[in-house]
Amino acid sequence: xxxxxxxxxxxxxxxxxxxxxxxxxxxxxxxxxxxxxxxxxxxxxxxxxxxxxxxxxxxxxxxxxxxxxxxxxxxxxxxxxxxxxxxxxxxxxxxxxxxxxxxxxxxxxxxxxxxxxxxxxxxxxxxxxxxxxxxxxxxxxxxxxxxxxxxxxxxxxxxxxxxxxxxxxxxxxxxxxxxxxxxxxxxxxx
Numbered sequence: 001x002x003x004x005x006x007x008x009x010x011x012x013x014x015x016x017x018x019x020x021x022x023x024x025x026x027x028x029x030x031x032x033x034x035x036x037x038x039x040x041x042x043x044x045x046x047x048x049x050x051x052x053x054x055x056x057x058x059x060x061x062x063x064x065x066x067x068x069x070x071x072x073x074x075x076x077x078x079x080x081x082x083x084x085x086x087x088x089x090x091x092x093x094x095x096x097x098x099x100x101x102x103x104x105x106x107x108x109x110x111x112x113x114x115x116x117x118x119x120x121x122x123x124x125x126x127x128x129x130x131x132x133x134x135x136x137x138x139x140x141x142x143x144x145x146x147x148x149x150x151x152x153x154x155x156x157x158x159x160x161x162x163x164x165x166x167x168x169x170x171x172x173x174x175x176x177x178x179x180x181x182x183x184x185x186x187x188x189x190x
Contacts, residue, residue, distance in 0.1 A: 007033040009102020011156065012040065012138075012147040013169055016183045020146075022073045025166040028131050029082070029152055031101050038133040041071035041080060043125075043156055044165040051126050055079065057114045063123040063158040071127030079126055081108030084154045086122040095120040104154045123158030148177055 012028040028040040049068045052059030058081065059066060071080055084104050085095065094100060097112030098120070108117060108124065117124075133141070141147055150173060159165045170181035 007038070007138075007149060009105065009152055011043075011150050011152045011169060013150055013166065013177075015145055015148060016180070018146045023131070023146075026131075027156070027165045027169055028072070028147075029105070029157065031080075031082070031107065031130075033138070035135060037135050038138045040131045041082060041125075041127045042069065042131060043159065044162040045070040046162050047128065049128075054128075055110060055126060058110065058124065058126060061114055061118060061121055061124045062126055064160050065162075069125055069127045069162070071129045072131030074130050074132045076129040078130075079110055079128055080130060081110045081124060081126055082106070082157055083108045083117070083124040084122040084157055085120050102152070105152070105157060122154070125157055148180075150177070 007030050010030055012026075012030060014023045014026045018024070023042070026045070027043045029043055030038060030040040032039045046065055046067045046069050050059065051062040051066050051068055054068060068079070070076070083098060083106060085098060085106060086104065094106070095117050097109040097116045098106045099109075100106045104122070142149065148170070150169060156165065156169065159168070167181040170177050172178070
């Protein structure tokens with residue numbers, strides 16, 4: 001097996017050619033990527049469910065919109081918390097209940113008391129489910145041209161306009177990907 005270069009912390013941006021409706025115009029933050037597979041959350045799929053309806057203690061800490069996001073099609077009955085700690089929290093001073101994924105972005109232990117993290121959090125998103133790939137599966141999809149891989153920014157996790165995130169992430173690229181942001185929702189109408 002060939003060595004896998006980790007894409008943890010980067011974004012997968014669905015190409016217009018990706019046919020899976022679960023990932024149409026999706027922006028996925030990779031939380032883990034190695035030879036055993038990949039795991040991420042879709043950043044731009046808000047649901048109508050308020051965070052307070054399922055995790056009352058975390059509702060006041062969740063960024064706008066204060067709803068649960070569908071993180072992907074796997075394990076929709078489980079919740080993941082992804083938070084940004086301003087300044088990234090040094091390794092020896094990371095707050096209890098938060099584990100760094102990449103830079104200032106990390107996973108929140110939703111079993112911990114919210115008060116432990118309240119003063120340290122810059123932003124928090126709650127995701128129901130996640131996107132997962134087995135060993136080599138994501139690499140195959142990359143070769144097929146299903147995803148663009150781009151750098152993430154801490155603000156991607158808490159975008160106040162998640163419905164615009166796909167275009168915004170593409171538009172900020174400094175290459176031909178910026179043009180893809182103008183791709184029509186339905187090319188047959190051109």
